Structure formats: structure tokens, C-alpha cells
Amino acid sequence: MAKIRVEGLKKSFGSNHVLKGIDMQVEEGEVVCVIGPSGSGKSTFLRCLNRLEDITAGKVYVHDQNINDPSIDINKARENVGMVFQHFNLFPHFNVLKNITFAPVELGKQNASEARASALKLLERVDLSDKAEAFPSQLSGGQKQRVAIARALAMNPDIMLFDEPTSALDPEMVGEVLGVMKYLASEGMTMIIVTHEMGFAREVADRVIFMDGGYIVEEGPPEKVFGSPEHERTISFLEKVL
């Protein structure tokens, strides 16, 4: 069973046809990096995978469940899919630990002491054990993003979606966040990552998808997409960014 299956996905905002027919599938443990020019619909595509956007046409299946079926419990479906955004969206008035434990406790997945124990383990995984009591304002951008990753992992998802997780970071902090993502990949997490970090995509992705103009123009293993791209638009994009 594919973890995610997308068929004929279209998304328009009024007369702006952003996604014009996307077909793709992601298998368990696959790491897929989505690259493409600004405005090509990468974030919109990712948001459609968690029903943060209503789609215009097509089907999106997550764990074989049609997430746009109005009869499903979308909040329940979203519990299996962690999402990390460019801007960390941490609760400023909660400390790190409470940022991580809040959702599992509120949603009744764990009691307070179980959630605390798991959060401390997650903080070890993102190398922030010493920041459990800190507030977001006391953290660097890279640390905040690592807390955001730990928070997403607290719901014990088996799919993680990342929307340009390093774009808002100072360059010296990019590596620490990519390092955590590499670690998740090595643990076998299924991940879709919209990114401008071509080096990371080349090194970590099992598959790279190049999106442009609302379509998947080209996809394949990184050595293929970066090493011998076939499409004129891929070639011209890569010439600009590499």
C-alpha cells in the first residue's frame, strides 16, 4: 500500500490554476524532495496532502483513505501526518516541553506524564535536551525549527511533510535542521520535503520531483534529475540554482 497516492490533483485559487493535474505516489520509507521555481505550486501541493487546502479536482489518498471525503474525520487522519512549516509557529507563551506535549495531551493521545516522558526523548533526538524549559523567544531559529520537528513527531506520525523548513533560517543554522531530517530519513520515516536545498536533495532524497507551472515536469532519483535532466525547463531551473 502506498503511503500517499495523488491522482489528477488540480487546485485553483479563482482564475489562478496553480496545480493542473498532479499524479504521484509515495511508498513507505521514501524520501521525496520537491523542487521548482517560486510560485510553481510546491507549497500548495504539500498543503493539499493534509487537506489544509480544499482541492479543485482529483483525489488524494493518505494510507488509502480519501482525505477529501467529507465523511472522514480529518483531524484523526492528520494525526498520522506531521507537518513542519517554514515559520515554526510555536506557541510563544508555552515553554519547549509544553509546545511538544500540548497536542498529544489535548487530543487525549497521552496523559501528561507519558507526554512529558516522550517529549524528553524527542528532545534528545533533536539534540535539545538542555532547552526543555526554555521559551521560544530564548531559542535560535535553528533550535525553534528543531522544536517544531519534535512537536510534529510527538503525535507519532508515520509521514512527515516539510515545507521549506530551512528557508527562514540564518545560513549557519541550516545544517543543524537538515541534520535532524537526515536522521529521520535514516530511521525510515516517509517524508515529502519542499526545499531549495539542492545539496540536501541530492544527498538524502530517494526521488526528486521538479514542479513547474502546476505540473510535475520531471522526476527521478537525484543522480538522474541533477546529473542528466531531460526536460528543458528542468535544465534551465537547475542552471539558475546550482
Ligand SMILES: Nc1ncnc2c1ncn2[C@@H]1O[C@H](COP(=O)(O)OP(=O)(O)OP(=O)(O)O)[C@@H](O)[C@H]1O
Ligand atoms: N491562499 C491562497 N489564495 C490565493 N492564491 C494563493 C494562495 N496560496 C497560494 N496561492 C497562489 O498559488 C501560487 C503558488 O503558490 P505556492 O506558494 O504554492 O508556490 P511555491 O512553489 O511553494 O512558491 P515558493 O517557492 O515561493 O514558496 C502562487 O501564485 C500563489 O500566489
